[in-house]
Amino acid sequence: MSRLVVVSNRVALPGENRAGGLAVALEAALQESGGLWFGWSGKTVREASGALHEAQEGDIRYLTMDLSRADLDAYYNGFSNRTLWPLLHFRLDLVDYDRETRGGYGAVNVLFADRLAPLLREDDTVWIHDYHLIPLASLLRERGIGCRIGFFLHVPMPSADMAAALPDHARLFSTLYAYDLVGFQTLRDVERFQDYVRLFGGGRVLEEGVLEAPDGHRFRAAAFPISIDTRRIADQARQAVTKPTVRLLRESVKPRQLVIGVDRLDYSKGLPERFRGFERYLARHADQKGGLTYLQIAPISRGEVSEYQLLRSELERIAGHVNGQHAAPDWTPLRYVNRNFAHTTLTGFYRTARIGLVTPLRDGMNLVAKEFVAAQDPEDPGVLVLSQLAGAAYEMREALLVNPYDLDGVADAIATAAHMPRQQRIERWRAMMDYLRENDIDAWRRRYLAALRAT
Numbered sequence: 001m002s003r004l005v006v007v008s009n010r011v012a013l014p015g016e017n018r019a020g021g022l023a024v025a026l027e028a029a030l031q032e033s034g035g036l037w038f039g040w041s042g043k044t045v046r047e048a049s050g051a052l053h054e055a056q057e058g059d060i061r062y063l064t065m066d067l068s069r070a071d072l073d074a075y076y077n078g079f080s081n082r083t084l085w086p087l088l089h090f091r092l093d094l095v096d097y098d099r100e101t102r103g104g105y106g107a108v109n110v111l112f113a114d115r116l117a118p119l120l121r122e123d124d125t126v127w128i129h130d131y132h133l134i135p136l137a138s139l140l141r142e143r144g145i146g147c148r149i150g151f152f153l154h155v156p157m158p159s160a161d162m163a164a165a166l167p168d169h170a171r172l173f174s175t176l177y178a179y180d181l182v183g184f185q186t187l188r189d190v191e192r193f194q195d196y197v198r199l200f201g202g203g204r205v206l207e208e209g210v211l212e213a214p215d216g217h218r219f220r221a222a223a224f225p226i227s228i229d230t231r232r233i234a235d236q237a238r239q240a241v242t243k244p245t246v247r248l249l250r251e252s253v254k255p256r257q258l259v260i261g262v263d264r265l266d267y268s269k270g271l272p273e274r275f276r277g278f279e280r281y282l283a284r285h286a287d288q289k290g291g292l293t294y295l296q297i298a299p300i301s302r303g304e305v306s307e308y309q310l311l312r313s314e315l316e317r318i319a320g321h322v323n324g325q326h327a328a329p330d331w332t333p334l335r336y337v338n339r340n341f342a343h344t345t346l347t348g349f350y351r352t353a354r355i356g357l358v359t360p361l362r363d364g365m366n367l368v369a370k371e372f373v374a375a376q377d378p379e380d381p382g383v384l385v386l387s388q389l390a391g392a393a394y395e396m397r398e399a400l401l402v403n404p405y406d407l408d409g410v411a412d413a414i415a416t417a418a419h420m421p422r423q424q425r426i427e428r429w430r431a432m433m434d435y436l437r438e439n440d441i442d443a444w445r446r447r448y449l450a451a452l453r454a455t
């Protein structure tokens with residue numbers, strides 16, 4: 001079996017605890033197969049970028065690279081998160097394009113290629129992740145790397161016209177043609193990519209999932225919905241309910257029911273709309289007022305990017321407003337916490353909640369939706385309220401699906417979830433849990449790598 005080399009911007013180093021679905025999922029996948037994980041060290045340095053650090057745990061070798069402040073600003077805070085992130089989440093209004101940060105993004109990708117190429121062996125399988133590193137395969141090919149290289153996009157692929165609104169879009173997106181396999185979260189993402197290739201990318205779709213680049217080179221595209229370590233999360237949740245933090249939460253909510261949201265503080269997650277949806281619930285279902293407490297965990301993310309700073313202020317304002325209007329001396333309807341929690345603690349929180357609120361305006365997948373389901377008590381499971389605009393909605397069909405822009409719809413779904421009879425909750429939960437047991441993180445890794453190795 002060839003060695004697996006995973007490359008991603010974010011690496012979950014041993015002992016590190018950071019929010020973000022990519023790191024959580026790749027850590028689970030590598031723990032099963034072993035291999036090399038290469039990426040940014042998470043550190044900025046005064047010197048030039050490029051110093052490498054090595055660590056080993058079990059069968060996983062970690063190699064991470066420092067970046068200078070200027071490189072990080074251009075590559076991560078700039079082009080990745082102020083240009084590509086909004087574009088890929090259908091937010092052309094937030095796209096900030098700048099030739100300088102585009103150049104910095106290219107330069108950091110070159111550095112990744114320069115550092116990685118000498119480490120690769122002929123029979124390695126290289127798996128590159130996400131929008132930070134789109135050009136990496138073409139740069140590795142230029143350096144003579146001939147082994148199989150696959151790509152997985154964790155975020156949505158936008159519709160073709162949106163992708164084509166990016167200045168110089170073809171120079172970026174055509175580098176995807178250098179991969180043997182381009183993986184997406186859902187079939188809709190694959191369809192939108194194929195439309196882009198056909199309409200703006202100069203390529204052809206020979207048959208579903210088989211594409212031809214302008215130079216005649218063929219490559220594949222397919223959907224591989226990412227997932228979670230279902231059994232482990234179910235076990236962790238069972239054990240976590242006895243943890244002091246989880247017990248304290250449970251006691252503090254009683255006799256009310258808990259509604260929980262867990263998201264990085266990101267505009268794609270629809271948090272202002274969600275807060276307003278909860279407020280609408282309090283107004284529309286005044287007879288139930290006082291029955292639910294909503295806990296929103298939202299660790300600060302990409303805090304150096306101005307759109308994220310604005311969002312933070314906006315959420316503080318709305319949370320203050322909701323509580324100011326609706327709180328009672330002995331009840332705070334909305335608890336808003338910016339801390340990052342350990343994954344195991346979160347599983348206990350999920351299990352304590354009657355309702356999981358997952359209402360992004362766009363999301364590649366959303367692992368929190370899947371984790372919430374996996375963490376439930378089979379005898380008395382909670383209800384998932386899920387945005388139809390999250391990738392997870394294509395699989396979690398027994399959730400209460402909502403349009404996150406429809407505040408009345410979100411409010412009514414909360415009310416329905418709060419009163420759903422136990423038998424109906426169990427039936428819905430069981431269908432989703434059976435699916436998640438079958439389609440877990442191990443299946444995701446196996447299916448992707450089998451498809452890549454078959455190219």
Ligand SMILES: O=P(O)(O)OC[C@H]1O[C@H](O[C@H]2O[C@H](CO)[C@@H](O)[C@H](O)[C@H]2O)[C@H](O)[C@@H](O)[C@@H]1O
Pocket residue numbers: 010019020021022023025130131154155226301302363364365366367
């Ligand atoms: O690394 P950060 O900038 O701190 O951001 C965290 C991660 O956010 C995004 O996650 C995506 O991947 C998840 C797993 O596939 C998926 O469920 C979610 O819908 C996506 O938003 C981003 O794509 C990652 O690169 C980041 O590491």
Ligand SMILES: O=c1ccn([C@@H]2O[C@H](COP(=O)(O)OP(=O)(O)O)[C@@H](O)[C@H]2O)c(=O)[nH]1
Pocket residue numbers: 018019020021022024262263264297299339340341342343346365366367368369371
């Ligand atoms: O305080 C927190 C908040 C979130 N997460 C984890 O971060 C991931 C978020 O992944 P998701 O796919 O939902 O969204 P992303 O942040 O990757 O866009 C999930 O595994 C969460 O359990 C965490 O470990 N601690």
